[in-house]
Amino acid sequence: MKPVVCKFGGSSLADGTNILKVCEILRSDPARKYAVVSAPGKRYSGDTKVTDLLYECYREAKEKGSCAGTFAKIRTRFQSIVDELGMSSFNIGAILDETEKQIDEKKSADFTASRGEYLNARVIAAKLGWTFVDAKDIIFFKKDGTFDEEKSYPSIAARLKECDEAVIPGFYGTDAEGNIKTFSRGGSDISGSIVARAVNADLYENWTDVSGFLACDPRIVNSPERIEVISFKELRELSYMGANVLHADSIFPVRKGDIPIKIKNTFRPQDPGTLILPSKKYGAPGNTVTGIAGKKDFTVIFLEKSMMNGEIGFARKVLSILENHKICFEHMPSGIDTLSLVIESRYLNGGLLEELLSEIRDAVHPDYVRVLENIALVATVGHGMASSIGTSARLFKALSEAGINVRMIDQGSSELNIIVGIDNDDYEKCVRAIYHEFFADKKN
Numbered sequence: 001m002k003p004v005v006c007k008f009g010g011s012s013l014a015d016g017t018n019i020l021k022v023c024e025i026l027r028s029d030p031a032r033k034y035a036v037v038s039a040p041g042k043r044y045s046g047d048t049k050v051t052d053l054l055y056e057c058y059r060e061a062k063e064k065g066s067c068a069g070t071f072a073k074i075r076t077r078f079q080s081i082v083d084e085l086g087m088s089s090f091n092i093g094a095i096l097d098e099t100e101k102q103i104d105e106k107k108s109a110d111f112t113a114s115r116g117e118y119l120n121a122r123v124i125a126a127k128l129g130w131t132f133v134d135a136k137d138i139i140f141f142k143k144d145g146t147f148d149e150e151k152s153y154p155s156i157a158a159r160l161k162e163c164d165e166a167v168i169p170g171f172y173g174t175d176a177e178g179n180i181k182t183f184s185r186g187g188s189d190i191s192g193s194i195v196a197r198a199v200n201a202d203l204y205e206n207w208t209d210v211s212g213f214l215a216c217d218p219r220i221v222n223s224p225e226r227i228e229v230i231s232f233k234e235l236r237e238l239s240y241m242g243a244n245v246l247h248a249d250s251i252f253p254v255r256k257g258d259i260p261i262k263i264k265n266t267f268r269p270q271d272p273g274t275l276i277l278p279s280k281k282y283g284a285p286g287n288t289v290t291g292i293a294g295k296k297d298f299t300v301i302f303l304e305k306s307m308m309n310g311e312i313g314f315a316r317k318v319l320s321i322l323e324n325h326k327i328c329f330e331h332m333p334s335g336i337d338t339l340s341l342v343i344e345s346r347y348l349n350g351g352l353l354e355e356l357l358s359e360i361r362d363a364v365h366p367d368y369v370r371v372l373e374n375i376a377l378v379a380t381v382g383h384g385m386a387s388s389i390g391t392s393a394r395l396f397k398a399l400s401e402a403g404i405n406v407r408m409i410d411q412g413s414s415e416l417n418i419i420v421g422i423d424n425d426d427y428e429k430c431v432r433a434i435y436h437e438f439f440a441d442k443k444n
């Protein structure tokens with residue numbers, strides 16, 4: 001029997017009561033042999049995630065030489081988890097003492113942040129009676145900071161073969177110098193996917209606090225429709241564009257291994273969830289748009305120059321300016337004589353925007369330059385859009401009826417995704433308008 005790898009997010013592991021539910025889920029199916037766990041998340045709105053407390057510990061240790069002030073909160077959280085789990089013989093105190101000492105000594109942001117997953121995995125493994133396998137011994141990064149699959153996969157497979165069942169902390173591994181390194185925030189999803197690929201899992205189950213991937217952010221539309229089946233490509237577009245139920249990079253390892261993902265709700269395990277497949281029947285009737293996602297706070301630099309299309313090296317010169325400043329661009333829609341750069345505004349603080357504009361003017365002498373700030377991007381995604389006549393017309397009509405001014409349009413060459421740029425203030429209204437057009441009245 002091929003194993004199922006289960007990843008549980010912080011929202012599923014926030015306290016002892018929830019951890020008991022997780023243990024029940026793991027024990028209810030013998031195929032669920034490997035669990036990848038996050039740090040405890042928020043217990044209620046307004047609460048602080050353990051990972052955020054740990055970043056605070058790092059700052060405190062750096063500034064004051066000791067993280068004792070904030071670490072006391074982490075101590076209380078883990079102590080109460082262990083109490084709720086009735087694990088009186090488990091000496092969490094000693095593990096916490098050692099962790100606090102290491103945080104003060106190492107003064108490493110990544111090491112400190114990783115301790116939420118480490119501590120939680122130690123507790124959950126002990127509660128289940130499963131083997132604790134430290135991610136630092138099986139997940140590795142290369143010198144350039146990227147994931148080292150050649151070293152990691154054989155080492156994960158060999159180590160887990162020795163265990164009937166195991167709990168592995170998510171979010172971190174070891175870098176080329178032997179230090180702890182984390183993935184970006186939300187990275188336990190990536191760890192789960194890596195483990196699933198390494199053991200050639202039958203399925204990668206990602207357990208969270210919603211009953212699947214929803215057609216849009218449930219914080220914007222009340223109870224949006226659940227997506228039953230979605231392709232890896234659609235998921236990548238949606239999660240990259242802000243549907244943060246799954247980290248956008250978590251798709252790559254399982255995609256290579258052709259392993260499906262299932263999003264499940266820890267608090268409603270009976271719900272069917274969302275199945276994410278390497279491919280699905282494209283353009284089936286009644287399935288034009290699969291989902292909608294978006295992000296705020298972009299800046300668009302619009303350049304116009306007559307005969308730009310004939311000027312060899314125009315785009316390269318502009319892009320090399322961004323490269324010199326180590327700035328990524330998100331999109332680059334272009335026309336015959338126009339080129340726009342869409343960049344996350346956070347890269348352009350502290351006068352950098354003005355610097356970039358002046359370098360661009362000197363390098364390519366555009367006829368006209370315009371900057372749009374406070375722009376949100378909203379992506380409407382679905383394989384079915386390519387074969388459904390009039391999808392764009394419906395989308396733009398819905399936006400115009402909602403009184404939304406579209407500042408930029410970018411339809412990728414994949415025909416999978418139409419992105420509109422709108423004012424930040426119109427973001428929620430825009431998501432709702434598109435959702436209601438394609439879902440609410442079942443016209444999709």
Ligand code: ADP
Binds near residue numbers: 219242
């Ligand atoms: P976890 O703690 O399990 O890693 P996350 O908080 O990272 O969970 O992701 C789950 C959350 O993602 C949900 O609670 C929901 O608010 C949010 N979310 C945003 N967009 C979507 C979407 N399209 N479908 C489902 N959830 C979404």
Ligand code: ASP
Binds near residue numbers: 010049171186
């Ligand atoms: N605990 C980490 C975070 O909050 C990683 C994760 O939960 O996936 O970002």
Ligand code: MG
Binds near residue numbers: 010244245246
């Ligand atoms: Mg998450």
